[in-house]
Amino acid sequence: MDTPFLLLIPPSEGKEPGGDPGTPWGLDSGRFGADLAPVRSGVVKALRRAGGGTPALLGARGDLLERARAANRALLGAPTLPAFRRYTGVVWENLDLPGLPAPARRSAAKRIVVPSGLLGLSLAEDPVPDYRLKMGVGLAPLGNLAAWWRDDISSVLGRFARGRLVIDLLPQEHRGALDPGAIPGLVRVDLVAKKGGRVGGHDAKAAKGRLARHLLVGGAPTLARALSSFRHPDYGARIAED
Secondary structure, X not given: OOOOEEEEOOOOOOEOOXXXXXXXXXXXXXXOHHHHHHHHHHHHHHHHHOOOXXXXXHOOOXXXXXXXXXXXXXXXXXXXXXXXXXEOXXXXXXXXXHHOOHHHHHHHHOOEEEEEOOOEEEEOOOEEEOOOOOOOOEEOOOEEHHHHHHHHHHHHHHHHOOOOEEXXXXXXXXXXXXXXXXXXXXXXXXXXXXXXXXXXXXXXXXXXXXXHHHHHHOOOOOHHHHHHOOOOOOEEEEEOOO
8 A cells, every 4th residue: 555554463372383592582572572571571470470371361271271381481581483473373374474575575574563462562573482362361460461451552552653554453352452542543444244244253364364465465555445456255344433
């Protein structure tokens, strides 16, 4: 698009394990670390006190639970991957930044902002450790993480996005961590099922990933043109109604 823009997309529960030990994660890692380190510290300490998290908190059992607990207990200094390689869920799989030519990938990775329960905000190019933590959960003693992060995420994103359109493709869980009034230029975009009915599940996540890719590389001059030119057999996209 001709207008400078940022794209908000969620993280994924699915994550690539491991990472580069030469780029260890710290509270101040990534583009937003300097601003959000004190708030990140509260989350890291709460996870450590919780032993990495309960099955209910993490939504996991068995080997996945043990991996998540171990990762959550060892966040500081953990090996990292860029966010676009760490997140492996359906949205990210269909966005497929690794499949873009290098110049397009570098450009897109600087325009994708990811709100998350652990980091608050990260760019798609930022280093991210292995972890498991949803934005909408309650983590003692912090309470609901969307509410815990809301003021800080909103003010930091508002400053970072100044002068740019901010296209919100987030689910409700992550939208709850944003104060629209603090983010000038925020525009919420929703998928719409062409045959009516509920928008959700695997197919909708795949469509959201394809929509994100279309917005980043489709070449439409405006957001309205980009949404109208999005092609999917089951879904369209529109600016959300207030």
